[in-house]
Amino acid sequence: MKNTFKLGIIVLVAIIGLSFTACDSDDDDGAPKTGGKLTITGLEAYNGKYIFAQGNLDATTVLYAAERLDITGRNNKAGRINNGSAELKVWAVTVSNDDDDDARYSRSNNMVIRSYTGNDTVLFVSYILHSNFNSNSPLGSSNTVDIGYLSPGAYITFTNGKANGVFMSSSGSGE
Numbered sequence: 001m002k003n004t005f006k007l008g009i010i011v012l013v014a015i016i017g018l019s020f021t022a023c024d025s026d027d028d029d030g031a032p033k034t035g036g037k038l039t040i041t042g043l044e045a046y047n048g049k050y051i052f053a054q055g056n057l058d059a060t061t062v063l064y065a066a067e068r069l070d071i072t073g074r075n076n077k078a079g080r081i082n083n084g085s086a087e088l089k090v091w092a093v094t095v096s097n098d099d100d101d102d103a104r105y106s107r108s109n110n111m112v113i114r115s116y117t118g119n120d121t122v123l124f125v126s127y128i129l130h131s132n133f134n135s136n137s138p139l140g141s142s143n144t145v146d147i148g149y150l151s152p153g154a155y156i157t158f159t160n161g162k163a164n165g166v167f168m169s170s171s172g173s174g175e
Contacts, residue, residue: 036090036116036161038065038124040150043167044084046128049145051086051167052078055124061094063122069093069113078129090161092116117161124150126167146171 040051053065065088068077079086094112128145150156150165157163 032091032113032115034089034091034115034117034161036063036065036092036158037163038088038090038156039085039164040065040088040126041085041164041166042151043081043086043128046081046145046167047084049081050078050129051081051088051126052076052129053088053124053126053150055122057092057118057120057122060096061092063090063092063116063124065090065124078127081128090116090158090163092118115161116158119157119159121155121157123155124165126150128167 038053040053043049043051055063057063065079066076067079067088069089069091070076079088092114094114095110096112126148128147130143130145146169148167148169148171151168154168156165
């Protein structure tokens, strides 16, 4: 049962994570507005590139940090890195079969996307992408520049949905 549950979370991460793009469109495609904000610094080596991040909040909920999260998964947008930092919006995405018609979230394919305003400590993984990224498979592809964690200590603490972290490359290099 645990393995099936873990597999479900991995699939959820892959579905949303693999659908990020770094296009320049600003339109909103259905995800709710969010009060969540993640500011990532330590990105001087990646100016002009793009970044998104994700972390498991619990067994059924993943936090996604990006410029835009599209409920259809087709027009997600990673945040652009400028002056060594990026400011990303944060959403909580949960796998749910609940038929609650709560207007505070958007629903698609048993995924519920909610604004994130919590007070949690979460391990976040960040993905740096080339500026010309325009694919549905950033993870492990040639479009991924670097993958890393956020410090201090890889776990970051949100207060009222807001947090700061410093990018730490898992490869030990900055591009």
